[in-house]
Amino acid sequence: MTANHASPEPSAVRLPSYTRADQDEILGGGDDPFGVAAVGLTWLPKEEHFGIRHGDRLVAHAGLRRLPVALGTAETEMIGVGGVAVAPDVRGRGLARLVVAAALDHARTMGPEHALLFCRPVLVPLYQRLGWHPLGRDVRVEQPEDRVVTMPLHTMTTPLRDDAHWPPGPVRLLSLPM
Numbered sequence: 001m002t003a004n005h006a007s008p009e010p011s012a013v014r015l016p017s018y019t020r021a022d023q024d025e026i027l028g029g030g031d032d033p034f035g036v037a038a039v040g041l042t043w044l045p046k047e048e049h050f051g052i053r054h055g056d057r058l059v060a061h062a063g064l065r066r067l068p069v070a071l072g073t074a075e076t077e078m079i080g081v082g083g084v085a086v087a088p089d090v091r092g093r094g095l096a097r098l099v100v101a102a103a104l105d106h107a108r109t110m111g112p113e114h115a116l117l118f119c120r121p122v123l124v125p126l127y128q129r130l131g132w133h134p135l136g137r138d139v140r141v142e143q144p145e146d147r148v149v150t151m152p153l154h155t156m157t158t159p160l161r162d163d164a165h166w167p168p169g170p171v172r173l174l175s176l177p178m
């Protein structure tokens with residue numbers, strides 16, 4: 001994007017709140033803006049929100065939340081990232097890169113070794129460009145009524161610390177997915 005006084009370089013900021021109206025402002029008010037309704041899962045809202053504004057308009061968002069996870073026999077925590085969204089008319093300009101980087105900068109202050117996200121197969125190359133790696137194994141997640149299901153979307157992870165280590169063994173979120 002060209003920097004000039006009329007159009008300053010975008011920057012991502014922490015948002016004090018993020019409502020459905022904010023999401024609609026970015027993605028429009030469609031029924032399935034993330035294209036994941038077909039998987040039929042129940043999701044957790046995110047707890048922290050990062051966004052990019054163009055003037056008065058919110059044009060990008062990434063959210064995160066702390067999640068309890070069982071990795072092999074150990075219980076730990078990870079940072080789940082989700083709700084990544086860029087307004088259709090400003091895609092392809094690096095705004096997802098910028099807003100996800102802001103979310104990860106914050107995640108690095110929270111303690112867990114890894115961040116994790118779920119995405120449709122078509123987005124795997126994009127997240128790889130952003131430094132995420134396909135986990136390459138199934139992840140079990142909780143659902144209402146004490147159900148535990150295999151996540152049908154792809155799982156991507158990225159380390160949050162230099163000493164991050166992913167132990168072998170099954171991966172299970174001890175919560176709904178985010």
Ligand SMILES: CC(C)(COP(=O)(O)OP(=O)(O)OC[C@H]1O[C@@H](n2cnc3c(N)ncnc32)[C@H](O)[C@@H]1OP(=O)(O)O)[C@@H](O)C(=O)NCCC(=O)NCCS
Nearest residue numbers: 034084085086091092093094095096097118119125126129
């Ligand atoms: C997915 C989405 C957030 C991407 O936003 P965006 O602002 O266009 O993404 P960016 O411009 O920051 O692109 C990020 C990087 O991925 C790269 N990229 C984009 N499409 C790619 C593809 N198909 N294959 C490989 N890399 C790709 C870009 O070149 C860029 O890399 P670079 O910075 O090294 O050039 C946006 O399309 C969107 O909001 N979609 C609808 C909601 C959704 O599905 N969200 C994802 C939830 S998991």
